[in-house]
Amino acid sequence: MSAYVPGLEGIVAAQTAISMVDGANGRLVYRGYVIADLAEDMSFEEVAYLMWYGRLPARAELDALTLELAGSRALTQAARITLDALPTETDPMDVLRSVVSVQGVEHRLEKPSIPLAIHATASFPTILAMFHRRQLGLEPVKPRADLSHAANYLYMLNGKESSPDLVRALNTYLVLLADHGMNASTFVARVIASTDSDLASCLVGAIGALKGPAHGGAPSAVMDQLEQIGTAENAGRWMREARKQKVRFMGFGHRIYRTYDPRARILKELCARLNPKFYELASKVEETALQILHEEHPERPQATNVEFYSAGVLQAIGLPKEYFPPTFAVSRAAGWTAHVLEQSANNRLIRPQSEYIGPEPRKPVPLSERG
Numbered sequence: 001m002s003a004y005v006p007g008l009e010g011i012v013a014a015q016t017a018i019s020m021v022d023g024a025n026g027r028l029v030y031r032g033y034v035i036a037d038l039a040e041d042m043s044f045e046e047v048a049y050l051m052w053y054g055r056l057p058a059r060a061e062l063d064a065l066t067l068e069l070a071g072s073r074a075l076t077q078a079a080r081i082t083l084d085a086l087p088t089e090t091d092p093m094d095v096l097r098s099v100v101s102v103q104g105v106e107h108r109l110e111k112p113s114i115p116l117a118i119h120a121t122a123s124f125p126t127i128l129a130m131f132h133r134r135q136l137g138l139e140p141v142k143p144r145a146d147l148s149h150a151a152n153y154l155y156m157l158n159g160k161e162s163s164p165d166l167v168r169a170l171n172t173y174l175v176l177l178a179d180h181g182m183n184a185s186t187f188v189a190r191v192i193a194s195t196d197s198d199l200a201s202c203l204v205g206a207i208g209a210l211k212g213p214a215h216g217g218a219p220s221a222v223m224d225q226l227e228q229i230g231t232a233e234n235a236g237r238w239m240r241e242a243r244k245q246k247v248r249f250m251g252f253g254h255r256i257y258r259t260y261d262p263r264a265r266i267l268k269e270l271c272a273r274l275n276p277k278f279y280e281l282a283s284k285v286e287e288t289a290l291q292i293l294h295e296e297h298p299e300r301p302q303a304t305n306v307e308f309y310s311a312g313v314l315q316a317i318g319l320p321k322e323y324f325p326p327t328f329a330v331s332r333a334a335g336w337t338a339h340v341l342e343q344s345a346n347n348r349l350i351r352p353q354s355e356y357i358g359p360e361p362r363k364p365v366p367l368s369e370r371g
């Protein structure tokens, strides 16, 4: 038996052709393409195609996928009933997890496939937008087949089209977050896929893993922290005090990156342009956080991660902070489903071992003698 490694750090748990995270050099690659080359001009639909089919689409292939995504946006009746039954104060991540589960019921006996992946990916924005409208006491807005994935999400949330600049920013965000190696939620999705379970079960597990603040729950926690810090002048005092209490700075640190996260670099530029007020405080907090983390452990580099400036970009786009984590899921749906398909295509049950550290075998004392 090999030695136990806490957090499976450094353990290679799968082979994948979908994405590569090069932590030492701060590089993220989707199927051979460096993320910075995709983020500018590629649509989320093109990247989803890349995830599922392994190559960039030709015009006709992209048109066909766009049409199929647009045609798969409506929810099943059972999903709509579930959505309407949830209290309006429910966390949108819990809404997504519950409705994705119900949405998958009718396909539960089918093997994961690209059509099912498209269907699931198409439904995430509808679920979130419908719930958001309900929270506001507003009628749901029907999806529009003539709008892109990003544009239609904002349209369904707000009941009106957003500016091309904001749609473009959301598209960039969706492209950047679509996949990221063997992160916790993707690992969960692959573990579930390895048992030959159905796609919805894989996605429900993945959403549950993404929800935690150590993973996709961080951007709303970034907002909370910035709200508590309040002003640039207060950053040093608040943050040093926080570290005394062992509080982690949200949006900093990463299991793999020991240098600047390439996604954070792109989002930082977007944030500076779209959300200067957020940027003013955030850039001061970033400078202070990196300084404190360096002072604490100069031997263990910690850098800004994707979540920090995501928060400023998503706020500028007009999303409430509770919708930051599920919007991460809107993007990651493409990566999760691609990983499920990859795992299913060349499957071996993922079943590691544990090291037993409990008592030596012993005889149970009868209840009457246990006092």
Ligand SMILES: CC(C)(COP(=O)(O)OP(=O)(O)OC[C@H]1O[C@@H](n2cnc3c(N)ncnc32)[C@H](O)[C@@H]1OP(=O)(O)O)[C@@H](O)C(=O)NCCC(=O)NCCS
Residues within 6 Å of the ligand: 213, 214, 215, 216, 218, 247, 248, 249, 250, 251, 252, 253, 254, 255, 256, 293, 302, 305, 306, 307
């Ligand atoms: C992402 C994260 C979970 C990675 O954890 P990890 O792989 O266990 O981190 P490392 O092994 O590099 O470092 C662990 C140590 O660094 C410290 N550390 C890591 N990130 C830190 C942060 N954001 N603020 C303060 N200290 C941090 C931890 O306190 C720990 O120190 P300790 O052993 O003295 O308690 C962690 O950095 C974190 O919680 N970050 C904040 C949440 C966040 O932004 N999540 C989004 C991730 S994309």
